[in-house]
Amino acid sequence: MSHALTAIAAAHWAGPFFGPWFLLVPLFWILVFVVLFAIFGRRWRQRAMDGGYGPDGGVNPGRQAETTLAERYAQGDIDEVEYRKRLEVLRANAPVRPGR
CATH class of the missing domain: 1.20.5 (Single alpha-helices involved in coiled-coils or other helix-helix interfaces)
Structure with a gap:
């Protein structure tokens, strides 16, 4: 048992x-x-x-524009004077993001 x-x-x-x-x-x-x-x-x-989540997150348009401008300069589409002039305009008109 x-x-x-x-x-x-x-x-x-x-x-x-x-x-x-x-x-x-x-x-x-x-x-x-x-x-x-x-x-x-x-x-x-x-x-x-890349900038986080939310309404102002994601791809930074200013950074994307500078990258495109640098690529055009590297490919020879624009000369150094034009590159520097456009880069200055981009940076002067860049929107100020709150909290940064």
């Missing part, structure tokens, strides 16, 4: 919750969060470096 009770207790405690599945369920969820962070974390960090 005692062997039967021991077998029942062993079967109960060695059920699906305390077998190898007991360790695999938390590992599965940890893996899910790691994959999500790997996919979206890079986008969140890049977006934060």
Whole structure:
């Protein structure tokens, strides 16, 4: 009789919750969060470096205009005098962003 009770207790405690599945369920969820962070974390960090979220976040138009101007100068479309003149105008008319 005692062997039967021991077998029942062993079967109960060695059920699906305390077998190898007991360790695999938390590992599965940890893996899910790691994959999500790997996919979206890079986008969140890049977006934060580009100016953040919100109505005034995102691509900085002044920086984008300076980049386009520098590319035109590098390709030879404009000379140095024209480049410096336009760059000065861009920087003089750049909107002041609050909090920066």
